[in-house]
Amino acid sequence: MIRVLIADDEPLITAGIRTVLESDAGIEVVAEAADGRTAVELARAHRVDVAVLDLNMPELDGLSAVRELPGVPVVILTAFGVEPNVRRAIRQQVAGFVLKNCTPDELIRAVHAAHAGKAYLSPEVARLVLDMVGTGDDGRRESAAARLAALSPREAEVLGLLAEGLSNADIGAKVHMSEATIKTYVSRILSKLDCANRVQAALLARDGLG
Structure with missing residues (x-):
């Protein structure tokens, strides 16, 4: 069972993410947070396997929270895959970078990939990475x-x-x-x-x- 923390400052989105993830028999949502600082504290307290964090949150944004969670694979959720965010995500070595318009299956795959020590990018984000890298x-x-x-x-x-x-x-x-x-x-x-x-x-x- 993959123990997951969800952090998003919009309760409706948090509830939707929980519903999606818990539709998978191998995932259990053990904690929720509405800001980055609380997310870090709860992730440590619950010893989560994967943290799913919104990019933009009060107190501490998702990518800043990554630095305070060494050893915890983090999947970043965002509404936009803009280049500066993607560059920061690559530097922080996040396990996943997923757009909020992704399908439920895509989010579940991202969590499983993160737990398995692999990286997962939404196709749109992967395309942006390729454009950034160039030939x-x-x-x-x-x-x-x-x-x-x-x-x-x-x-x-x-x-x-x-x-x-x-x-x-x-x-x-x-x-x-x-x-x-x-x-x-x-x-x-x-x-x-x-x-x-x-x-x-x-x-x-x-x-x-x-």
């Missing part, structure tokens, strides 16, 4: 291309769409495959490329396929 230098491109040579043509196609920030469902619609099949492809791609998560694979694709 790599010649040496990095050559190294990336060598690693990508291990992929089959179909796997390379799926990876290219993943690098555009598309979700599994969107990729499936593009290549006329089920979402479950795409999920299998993505897992195989990550294994072949020795990437821990979709973001690493997307960055590698940007260098090797771009």
Whole structure:
């Protein structure tokens, strides 16, 4: 059971997040907070496995709270994936950065990924990260291309769409495959490329396929 803390200064949003997360049999919401300072105190007191924090909160914003919760994977929730926020999130090494217009399944996946020690970004945020990073230098491109040579043509196609920030469902619609099949492809791609998560694979694709 994944013990989760939720922090948001809007009670209605907090209630909605709780409902979404507790629809998953493997997640238990053990604490709620309306500001960042209380969130830090409750996360420590309840020894939570994952903290889901709103970006903008009184007392202490979500990203500042990350610094006070070493060892606790944090998923940041925000209404906007603007570049300065994303840059701060990357520097703080948050476990997830999810937009509030995400689907319930996406939020649940983000919590499970954070608990498993992986990173999760909403597709829109992943696309912004790729734009921020840009293309790599010649040496990095050559190294990336060598690693990508291990992929089959179909796997390379799926990876290219993943690098555009598309979700599994969107990729499936593009290549006329089920979402479950795409999920299998993505897992195989990550294994072949020795990437821990979709973001690493997307960055590698940007260098090797771009």
